Amino acid sequence: MGACNSPQAETETPDIEISEEELRTHISTLASDEFEGRMPFSAGEEKTVGYLEAQFQNMGLEPGSGDSYLQAVPLVEIEAVPTTDLIIQSDEEELKLTYRDNFVALTRRVTDQVEVKDSELVFCGFGIVAPEYGWNDYEGVDMKGKTAVVLVNDPGFGTQDSSFFKGNTMTYYGRWTYKYEEAARQGAEGVIIVHNTAPAGYPWGVVRSSWTGKALYLQPEDNNMSRCAFEGWVDIASAQKIFQSAGIDNYLGMARQADFKPVSLGMTASLSMEVDYELATSQNVVAKLTGSEYPDEYIIYSAHWDHIGVNEPVEGDSIYNGALDNASGVAVMLEIANAFSKLEQKPERSVIFLAVTAEEQGLLGSAYYAENPIYPLDKTVANINMDGIWFLGPMKDLTVVGYGQSELDEYAEAAAKAQGRYIIPDPQPEKGYFFRSDHFNFAKVGVPALYASGESEQMEKGKEWTKEQNAAWTQKHYHQPSDEYIADEWNFEGMVLDGELLFNIGYRLANERNFPQWKSSSEFKAARENSLN
Known part of the structure; x- marks a missing residue:
């Protein structure tokens, strides 16, 4: 294993397909009333975990937790x-x-x-x-x-x-x-x-x-x-x-x-x-694609599968479906996993796909993984996290939450440039989004983590329209029953672009010898240095 201070030359990425049809299928299924808002310990969890296991199996990906796709997460409700x-x-x-x-x-x-x-x-x-x-x-x-x-x-x-x-x-x-x-x-x-x-x-x-x-x-x-x-x-x-x-x-x-x-x-x-x-156990769902040259080095894609279930009714609806938050992120991760599974030549490093539980309850599934890692943290190259991938159409920007923290910024910038897009820091750093999704638990234990998607400038409708849509959605639908999948209102072009971009970043990381570093000003740098020594 060799760490260096700057990213290596870019790896040529293969042509892959992030399927809009498959994205629609995943989201419409996971965000359906049948899945009851995907609350851990509910029938919705059983359906969700079963769905994810079946998807990974159908792709031919290996179980990621020993001989199982499941990592038990002991919780108290x-x-x-x-x-x-x-x-x-x-x-x-x-x-x-x-x-x-x-x-x-x-x-x-x-x-x-x-x-x-x-x-x-x-x-x-x-x-x-x-x-x-x-x-x-x-x-x-x-x-x-x-x-x-x-x-x-x-x-x-x-x-x-x-x-x-x-x-x-x-x-x-x-x-x-x-x-x-x-x-x-x-x-x-x-x-x-x-x-x-x-x-x-x-x-x-x-x-x-x-x-x-x-x-x-x-x-x-x-x-x-x-x-x-x-x-x-x-x-x-x-x-x-x-x-x-x-x-x-x-x-x-x-x-x-x-x-x-x-x-x-x-x-x-x-x-x-x-x-x-009640003391009970929920499940992280883990799949693995073993690397061809360096199987003991890992790239981890993550997305949380849970939402907040059945709760207080709003206008007669009590199912908090969680379509954007986070059926969208899970769907994109599944499509990235499918793209990796279809590669003629497998990546040199292993790639892990981790669907975590109980994010909405305090990032618990990823916290448990970080405290009980299946794969050694000092051999984990990076985490790429997906949480809320917009359905507003293609975006010119790639917004990086926590920009300035690690060298993964440069990977994101290169991937965005290849798509004719530009990279920007989170325009609302006051909301603390870097601490509000599962990448944060990887960062706390020293693993460089990327949390990025297009969200600030729709290619045709511009910045102001996009800002208005974001604000309206947060005000009306965030953690509400109205976070639902409505087929004729969802534009998947941006989701496809982001899926391709995040695949390309992971593919590059999986086919080079570099271990991206935290930048000198990052509060997570010491944890990484300690894990590598």
Whole structure:
């Protein structure tokens, strides 16, 4: 194995077909009502896993997990339902926040009931402890028995100052996952994130649908008793009432100060939840094409097969079909796998196709794979992830989420140029998309990861039209039952282009000796260097 600092000369790629007809078949099947929104532990999972196994078998691809196409992922399914309003109490008044309308809450604790009574509310800014930025929002406070109230995203968001954290580009500190983890590390009894659509990157309706109902987690050794008793969100209007009652006018400006210190709000929170839980196993689906020269070096394509199942009805529809998110990515991966399977001369390195479970529940399937890799991470050359491949037609751009992180940018640029397209960074870095799909778990363990597709400039209709379509879809259909496959509204030309491009990148990686590197500014560089030494 040899690592070098720059990509080698491009490999000539073969002519392949990404079939629009097959893409339509895959998406219309996976996003049908029959598959019930593809929730893990449901009949929808059984149908989805069976479909994927059959597709890989029909292509002649080998089982990718020993003699099986399945990698078991042990999970716990928890349904926590508040039995009371969230009661916010001060000496002067009582605020009753209604479940779903004003707040959502869940617990990761494997227990029958959660009871939080008169837990002191403490405003903890953005809930960040970041030594490299000289930042500690919990400085000087003992959070035992208390509930942290924190803001979404980073202090730099909205300041237009790229040197303040990363400005509008979200860091991992801005993600809700981090804020829940840090509150637990601080010993807090509860944690509430203040929702705001712009810095969150999605409206309250997404919080309402995604943080209610059954939730999945990797099975924990300590039954998650080290986590906060409850983790929740509160809508912006309710949060403003809380801050006003506490006499805090400019809570955002206050939290942006480098010398911010936690502030008791002079109020308490009380909440009860009934909890049902079940230990069960979901499945990643894995197929393999063994390399002809270097079979112990691997390129991994990934896409998550799950969505959020059957949930709260919207306009009479309770099946969250997940057509774009992510039947589209799975369909493109299947077509790429089919193209590899038909090659007359097999690639030199092995190519793995990994359909992961429980992405919508916190990237759990890919997290489990990263912690329990089937193929050695130090021999894994790169991950190419597909999540939400647009149906708006052919795009001039190739948008790279996390641009600037690794040398895979140069591979993407070369592949885009060959199609007469150009490459751009994610135009909405504030939404933290780099931390919101399965490539992130590969990055965390040091494997260079690419997450790219066309989404910013439709070839005929231009940038503004495309931007409007993206915004409208996110507002109306993201994590809603209306994310459905509608045959006469889907234009597959862009999906075909992206499929060809991602095939070409993987083919090039699979037929050269280079191991792409993280760039010097990447926070993932050290993990890769450690794995290679």
